[in-house]
Every structure is written in C-alpha cells, then in structure tokens.
Amino acid sequence: MRWRPGPIVILLGLAALVPVLDLLLPAAFALSEAVRTVFLYAILALGLNVVTGYAGLLNLGIAAFMAVGAYAFGILTCEIYPFQFGFWSALALTLPIGAAAGVILGAPTLGLRGDYLAIVTMGFGEIVQDVLKNLDSITKGMQGINPLPAPALGGEQWTADDERKWFYLLFVLLALTVLAVRNLERSRLGRAWFSIREDELASRAMGIRAERAKLVAFATGAALAAFAGGLSASLLSSTGEPNNYDFQASILALCIVIVGGIGSIAGVLVGALVMVGLNSIVLVKATAWMAAQGIGSQGNVLLSPNNWKFLIFGLALVIAVRVKPDGLLPPRLEGTRR
Amino acid sequence: MKAMECHGVWVQFGGLIAVQDVSFAVNPGEIFAVIGPNGAGKTTLFNAVTGIYPPTKGRVELHGDEQVEPVTPRVVATIAIVGALVGALAVGAVHIQSLWQSWIIDHYKYAQPFPWAEATAALARAIAGLGWFGGVLPLVVGGAIGGGAAWKHFSRARRASDHIARTGVARTFQNIRLFNELSLAQNVLVGMDARMRTGFVSALLRLPRFHAERRAFHAEAQELLDFVGLAGRADEAAGSLPYGLRRRLEIARALGSRPTLLLLDEPAAGMNPTEVGGLMALIRRVRDRGVTVVLIEHHMKLVMGVSDRIHVLQHGRTIAEGTPDAIRSDRRCIEAYLGSEEHG
C-alpha cells in the first residue's frame, strides 16, 4: 500500500511553514505569533477531545485543569518560591499533576450520567478559580505568578523574543501530543472509549471496565490540559490571573472540538485554527483595520466594531454547526486504516 | 458442576414483580432455552444473570460460584487508603494556608538558598500541632466521607456486568446493541478486551509488546468473523450491516472473550426461514467449541431444533422444564404459550 499523507500530516506540514510565510509578509501581518496561540489551544482541545470526543464525557471545566497546570508550573519554577525547577522538569511535572487533579475530580463523579457530570465539571471549574483566588498567600491571588522561565536548550536560555524557537517548540510539542493521542486512539484503550461512548451498557456486558477507562480518559485529558496550561504560562512568563481560566475558556475549547469534528484529531486541529483564528486573528485584524479607517464612533454603540465581537463569534458558532453538524473534519470510521 | 444455576431468583421493580422464584440449572456443554410469552420476564432474568441489575432475592451461580466480588483484604485496604487520602486532603484543605506559612513563607527569603531540613521539620511540627479539633476532626470526617463513598462504589460494582463478563459469561441483546460507528473487526476486538494485557504506557509508546498483542488479536478477530460467516467485511462499519448479519456480528463479538457461557437474547428475531436455518447451524457450532449456550427465543422451530432442554416461564413464574419433546406435549405449556403461537 502506498503511503499518502492524511489530513493531520498536511495540516501540521502547513503549520510548520508559517514562519517562512512570515518572512514574506510585512510585519503587521505576521502570523506566527497568533499561530502559537492556535497550537496551545490545539493541545488543550486534544485533551478535551480524549474526554469528550473519545469517551463521550461532557467536560465543561477543562480550563480548570489548564489553571492547575499553569499554577503548578508557576509555583515550581518562579523565583519567589523555593522549588525553582527548570522549565523542562516543571513542564514534565504538569502532566502527572494534571492527571492527579483529573483523578481527584473524576473518581467520585464518573458514575454520574452525562449532563450531571457536565455540571459537576463546570462547578469544579468555578471551585478551582475560587481556590486560586482565595489562597492568596500561596497562589498570589489575583496577581498571578511571574516571571516564569522560558526553556533552555543546549545551554542557551531563551527569551520571549526568540519567536521562531518558541514557534517550533510548540509545534514539536503539538506534534508529539497528536502522536500520543493517536496512539491511544488506535489501541485497546481507544476502542474501549469508543465503545463506552456508543453504548456503555453493551460495552460493560462485553467485559470493558467502563469506570476505569473513563477515569483514564479523564486523567489523560486533564494531563494534556495542564500541559497546555504550563506551556502558556511559560510563554507569557506569567500565570495570568485565575479569571483567565474561567468557564469561557472551557467553552472555547469545547467549541473547538465540536466545530472541528468531535473525536477527530485532524478536526480538532482545524477547529483550533478556525476558532482561535477567528478570535485572535480575524477579529483583531478586522477591528484594527476598521479603527485605522476611521470607521466607528464611540458615541453610538452600534458603530464601534468592538461591540460586535460577541455577535460575530456567536453567529459563527451557530452557522458552523448548522452547515456542518458533524464538524468541519468529522472522524472517518475508526479503524478503516488498519 | 453446573455452568449456571438460578436459586429462587426474584426481580422486582417498585411494585412490579418481573421474575418470581425462578430456579433452574444449566449443564456444561448443553444448549438450554428459556421460553415464554412476551412479558414473561425472560430478558429480565438474563439481565439479572449478567449483572445489569441485581436480583431482588435469590442467588445466581455461574460455574458454581456466586460471582460477587468478595470483600478481600485488598478491597478493605483500598477503601481504607481512599478514606485516609480523603481525610488527609480534608485536613490539608482546612489548614493549607497555615501549613504553607510554616513550611515555605517562614523560611524562604527571596533569592537565598532554602533550608529544606529546617523547613520540613517546621512543617512536621505544624502538622503535629493541629490538635483534636483542627486535625483529627477533619481527618475523621473526611475519612468517613471518602471511605463511605469508596464502599458505596465498591458495593455497586461488586456484581457489575463487566465483572461478570470477565468471569466468562457473554451475551447478546434482544434489541441489537452493536457499536455502530466501529468497524466489524473492532466490535469483535472490544469483545476480546478482557483478555488483552497492554496497558496505558505500552499503548502510548507503542512498545513491542503492543504490536505483538495487536497482531495476535487482529488475526483472531478475523478468524471469529470467518466463523460466523462475515469474512471479508472486517473494515465495514457495523452500522451499515444488514439486519440479519448483525446478529452474527453480535455473536462474534460475544465469542471474543472466549466465554464458557453464552446468553443469546432472541437471536432469531426478524429473521427469514433461511437465515434461521443458518443461525441454528451456527449455534450448534458454537456449542461444539465448548461453549454452553442459553437462549431466549420465540421462534419455536429454532428452539425445538437446537435445544437440549427447555425452561418455560409465564408471568415471571416457572411452569415447566424438560426436553423439547416433553415440553411439546406438556398441556400447560400448550395452553399458555405454544397453543397461541402455533394456531393463532
């Protein structure tokens, strides 16, 4: 059989070319920075895809795990705490820490039916924010933790200015995440998740340990979200404030997964590109352009382009699922490639 | 030893008694049929046997064993550990700020080396100094909640269907429950899951052992599909399969776990006479693999043709049991069931 590149390979290949493209474009149109954000959200959404796409567990609090990762990374690395791990070891630690957080939330609640679980995860998202805000002697409350280290490779310390290095670091980590998720998807575990999503009762009757498989899905998703959180904190050199990881962030991740094509890795990548792109490329550039053209007036609420952002975002969601209810790149039949 | 025994099984939903004091035993290697008019409680009985819900009263033994996960020391230890962890979490949650204070804030001066030994000792002292109200109370309350939840979880899962399936009991469903979005091969592979050994890490990293196991099981899945007559369609979606063949796939999936006991819930429903003939042959071949078969069926030709013994239910009660010939001539059975079936 001849090997033909699948959509995942094509997407990642195109993404790798963005910095080259940037060399040709004027500075104002540089894309690689926005694409970095796409990468981060893609990792987060891949984590959510394991939980919601594969195992069928609606998780509305994935951003909480991102917060756990970001704050764990912050506390482990920042100079105002004694731990002061380096970038790599702290980033590696976000995975088990995220997984542990996933187990702590998941273990007591996985017996719940779909939407009950959704509300519990949403509540967990609120709790994490509250805890991060209220335990201010530990988490610095609303101040966020900064500065956080950038990676050092080959004895050389990066700064936030090394844009291309950052771009390719995130690119490689995203590719590794894709590979890991794909490996899980095409294994015994992935099959167990699919069977639970389709018919939990039947898969139990076939001897699938549904609780355990769900817990693993939950922990995997949480670990990936925490990983994305740690990375984003390092990229910004700050954990930001707890509010940055609120319900809205979880919703964005969910929209990425569903608009892209639930249960499909390529779909999640496209979804991240479309949703984050809409959010932080198209809308940003469009409003900047409109402002530059002198369109818009502060006196009239309708004439200020910023006031339309919610509407455009919402319409985009409604239209996207209307036109493509299964997402832009829905999964092909599992296993037809084996 | 019997392959399966029911001792005075009752199943009750609220006020409705679906199964009432049913007892029977199935010998290893036989084909045993449970028949009865609609609403006689056959499927409910199957569900009680396979752990989808527990019998209200009575016992179901599989291979001479009740198949309830026993309360072993290991289970007790797990519950205790969960309780202790939750208790510790509760203590931590209540005191996290003061503990952090005595561990980190009191000892860390910015940009100076951290005195780990000294700080940890201070932390230990702080924990020891929590006292009854601050320390022991949350520990006990948290431990009780955690342990209680763990026990509740265990007792719910004791006789869960996944546990029973893993002891060698497989089944099919009256209203076919395939995984429609998975391929045929994958449906069978789900059935085999209980026998697989690869864990998370070897799946993630695709260690050699992952590949070896995958090859072996994929080959076996093909073989099972051949066995039920679905050769060459391994990569089709189960949802696209014609109705008559879905039953066969369900049987292949059930056989994936190499069960010793197979429960078939109305396997011939909706089949035409030719298909029924093929199914009868298949059931016999399954038995010849050494699998004990228990089936629920309305289709009399099939029941009479393949069964070694038949058990008749009406309104949740046993009315007769015996060989096909005996049942055919049993007056009560004819009145209750066969009569209406054959002449109406």
Added chain:
Amino acid sequence: MLDFEVFVQQLITGLSNGMIIALIAIGYTMVYGIIELINFAHGDVFMLGAFLALTLLGLLGMESWGPWGQAGGVATMLAASALFCGGLNWSLDRLAYRSLRRSSKLALLVSAIGCSFICVNLGLFWGGLPMEVFGGGMAAAAPKDFPALIPQTNLLGDSFIRITPADLLVVAITVPLMVGLTVMVKRTRLGRAMRAVAQDGVAAALMGIPVDRVIGATFFIGGALGGFASVVYALYNNTIGFQMGTRAGLDAFTAAVLGGIGSLPGAVLGGLTIGCVRSMSDQYLETRWTNTIVFGILVLILIFRPSGLLGAARREKV
C-alpha cells in the same frame, strides 16, 4: 439582635433568592427534559427580558405613576417580558435548534452557546440605547439601575428581621406560577403531549403528536417563565446588566441538576436549596468561599444520589 434573628433573616433572604433561581431553573429543566439540551441561551434570554422591562418602564414613565398605576405597570412588564422571552426562546428553537434535532447533542449544545453569545451582544446594544433609563446610551456595558417600583421598606417596622414588599412580590409571583405549571403539565393535553415527547419522541410522533409544535411550546413556556423571572429579578435586585444572564443561568442550571434534571419540583427544591446554602455560607463562613461550598455540596449530594434530590433513577431499556 439575636443569633436566632440573624438566622431567620438569612433564611428569608435565601428563600427569596432561591425562588428566583427556581423560576429560571424550571425553564432549563423543561427544555432539558424534552430534548436533552442544556439551553445555554436561556440565561441570556432572561437577561433580555429584563432589558425589555426596563425599556417599557422608561418609555411609559412608570416611575411617576401612582401606586396603583405602578402595580398595573408591574403587571404590564410581567406580561410583556413573558411574551417576549417566550417568543424569543421559541424563535431560537425554530431558527437555531430545530434543524439540528437529528444531529449529535453536542452540535446542539454549541448552537446554544452561539445563541447565548448573540443574545449577550444584543443586550449590549440594547443597553446602549439613547434612553434616559439606560444612562443616555453613553455606557452600554455599565450596569443599569432598575427603579425600585416595589419599595424595600421593612413591613415589620424597626425589627432586625426584614420582610419587604419585594420579598412578598417574589412569593406572590413565583408560587402561583409553579403551581400552575405543575397542574398544566399533569392535567392538560399539552402537558401530556410534552411528557410523551420527553419519554420517547419517535413513539410520540407515531401516535400523531406534532412533536415539533410540542417542543416549540415547551421552549415558549420555558422562555416565558424566564421572562417572569427577569421582571421579578429586576424588581428584587434593582440592577440589570448585559452579562447577568451567565451567572443566573449557571445558578439555575445547578439548581436543576441538584434537584434532579427534568423534574419540576426538583428544580424548585434545588433553587431553594442553593439560595439557602448561599445565604448561610455568607453568614456563617466567608462570602468568598460561598461558590466553592455550593458546588462542593452539589458534588457530595450527587455522589450519594446520582440522579439529584428528586430525580428518578433512569433505567435503561435492555
């Protein structure tokens, strides 16, 4: 004041807040019961209802009406907001949800999230209307004062325990609505049709029930309750803002789940529970932990009662 008085006062506050939550929660639970959709836009439809009420109040100049006139004004606002929210909810179903009935539940959910964003933006525009009640439109995003048509004076004179006309209004509007709704669902043809569709849409369609119409009616009734709730909320809290729907929706959905989703009495019980837990936690613990405590209690209850307080354990047909 005595400790006991403080407790009673907190109970009153909790119950009043809880009833408003319950009224919104019923809208969620009805829609969920019938098409298993967490209607994210519900909270924002509720928010728009409050904006409509404030607009009417400003246009008609209700503040200068006499007490009886104002009572009539409140009735007008209730009717208008209920019709408006019901109609809006119905149109959301018609435009954004109906075509997705056969798609996955999650696509429907995203559509609802999208509608919620759209409604939020409409609220923002609305708040920027050049009307005096909206601050002349200069600060579209600022919270808006909703004039206190119902006074907040203490009916018990100088005592520490306060019962205000606003508290009574909450009771006077919510309780009859809840009773009426329960009767409607239990007794009327529409109610029976709704329950039939909720149980099994396909079977109901086969029996000749116009499923889409029944679902539309459910959206309308759920939305109308949100409309009533928005006026009660506005008269009780006296502030509205374009982002108030998010929080109200979150509380209400939590209440619906706590009580057992799909169950009307469950939604009411859930709402009252959350209201009371909130005020007790504010009083006896710290306000900043209140949210954590509410959700912590939710998780605890769900661990031991996985279908909520009054939800029936659902048995899958095998």
Added chain:
Amino acid sequence: MTMHRSLELSFVSLALALGAVAWAAPEGGTLKIVSSLPRTGSANAQTTTIVNGIKLAIDEVGGKVGEWTIQYQDMDDASPQRGNWDPAVEAQNANSASRDDEVVAYIGTFNSGAAKVAIPILNRAGLVMVSPANTYPGLTKPGQGEANEPMVYRPSGKINYFRVVPTDDLQGVQAANWAKDLGVKRVFVLHDRELYGKGIADVFKKQAEKVGIEVVGFEGIDTKAPNYRALVTKLKATTPDLVYFGGTTQSNAGQVAKDLRSGGYEGKYMVPDGCFEQAFIEAAGADNLNDNTFVTFGGLPPEKLTGRGAEFCSAYRTKYSADPEAYAAYGYECGRVVLQAIARATSKDRKGILEAISTTKDFDGVLGRWSFDANGDTSSQLMSGQTVHDGKFEFVKVLGQ
C-alpha cells in the same frame, strides 16, 4: 487624511511583500501611538472614556507634532469569548507593537494583571509604556509587592513603564485618613477580590487600624452575585458606621450600595476612584448614595480644575457631549505626556522618546503639576474627596491637607 496615509502604508507593505524593496527606509514623518485596553465586554465603558481622552489629546495638536504625523491605534486586549482582558491577546498586542518600528509609545493597560504581561515584552523592545489605570504598587515600587518586583518587569535593566495614576498604597491611606476625619469608629471593609480592589482594600484596612478605626470585618465578595443581601445582614450585625468597598462600578459597587440601603444599613459608604464615574451613580441609584457616599480620586475633579484642566473639560464636553470622568482625564493625561515627550525628544525614535518621557518634569497636566519620579510614578500626591449630592459628584476637599 488618515485614509490617505493608510493607503500609502499598505502600498508600502505590498511593495515589501513583493520583495521589490528589500529594506525600505522607515517612512519619514509618521509616528504611531498605540493603546491596549479591554474594549470588548464589561470594561468597555471605562476604556471608551480613556480612548476618548487620548483622541482628544491628539486632536488638540492637530494630529501632528512638528513635522511628524501622529497615528493612533486603539488595540483591544480582550477577546470576545472571555469578555475581559486576555493574557494571550495582551502579549500579542505588545509583541506586534514592539515589532512595528513606527510605534513609539504604548498606552495601557487597564488591568494591572495585563501590565505584568506587557511590561517585560515592551521593556526588551525599549518601547515606552504609559498607563492610565494600573494602580498595583508592585509594578513600580520596590518593597510593596513581591520580593522580585519591580525588577522582574525590567529585563533590560532600564525603566520603560510610567503611570499617571496614583497607586493603591497612596489612595488607600488617604481614604482611611479621611474616614478618620469623618469620625468613623467602626469600619467593615469589602473588596471585589480583583487586583485593584483587593489591593486598595488591604491598604485601607492596614491604615485604618493604624489610625485607630476598628475594622469589624474584611470580606471579598463574589462580583457576579445578583445581590448581597445575606452579606449585608451579616455586616449589619457588626454595627459598622462605614462600609469601605474596594472595587469598581463593574465589580458591583452599585449593587453593594443598593443592598446596603435596602438591607437597612444607614451608615456611610466609601469607594475608590474606580467608581468615580457617573455610571456608578446610575448603577447604584442616586437615592442610595446621596449625602453619605464618599469617593476618593487621584487628582482634582473636572469642575475644580483651572488652566489646562478647565480647557480639557470644556473641550471634552464639546467633543463628546458628556462630562469627562476619572478615566477620561487619566487617558487624556497619558496622551498629552506622550505627545509632549515626542515634541521634546531630541531624536524621534523609541530611545529618544523613552528618554523624554522619563525626564518629564513639572508637567502642567489636568491632574495638577507633577513629574515622573525615579520609579516611573507620578509625583502628584494630590487626592481629592468627593461625595454624592443630588445624583452628582460633589467635591468636598483635597485629601491629606
């Protein structure tokens, strides 16, 4: 005019893109000022007035300083799905400003948390940043915030961050002193758990204890709650004669006021400059505030201004047909500081303008006459106290005198 400019600009960009001109000389004569503020969502009301202030300052000089044309770009650091400032967007704004060589000044941010993200990025690029709204002391003042602040914001070792607003540590102290003067004995302190509100409430509490006011309670509220009746019941039981709320209109200062009154609390209510805007009075309802609400503000209120300030007020009224509010004045001041620095700068590039801004001395601004100190803070310690009378803010006194 601007249309023409940007057409020209895109032409140049196009030429660059095509590789026709490998390195075009920077287009002589254009300097860009950008602002990065949360323009989507709930803070929009305040940031609109800031942007109005900046635009007014630029318009006043006719969009030109000497031979140099000033371009202004209003960037949004909020994203729609968050409805609030978004760290990723803020970083993106700061990075794109650093990359664009024509940008010589960065006005922002609104939230101190966003400043923490932006300052180091701009610092490395040597781009000056002037904030109209950040009040978190640690951004500039050593010893006030974390041990590593403010050095961590200055990776290049030089100061590039300035602010025209007084920090929390000044305002909180003045507010507590004023409370003492008002005869307050017992105070209940509330805050919104945000960086600004909690910061100022912490300082207020400390100072209140110092000057002998008993702090009977200190609580962080949930800013999204529909009402605070339960909290008011608890608060009333501690019989305070002042409630201090560290927070803004957006974080529900108005609702707190309402619930205090409807809950039967009859004492005083004090809030910081985040509430010094008409929207606060509208949100709270004038009846709930009249004559026993006290607002502190860094600088003098519009109607007390003379000279420059008076001109600003009348110009603002003419242009936007509304009274300038606290943030409008801060925004205007930022704009003017930058423009004046451009005028004074010996070389019209980032370095020269940064230099010029850091040497701003005896600036005749709408907030009084002030200089930037060694940390980048305004030297103006002028604080005024307002009360609400008849639905309007009314100047009471200059604080600290």
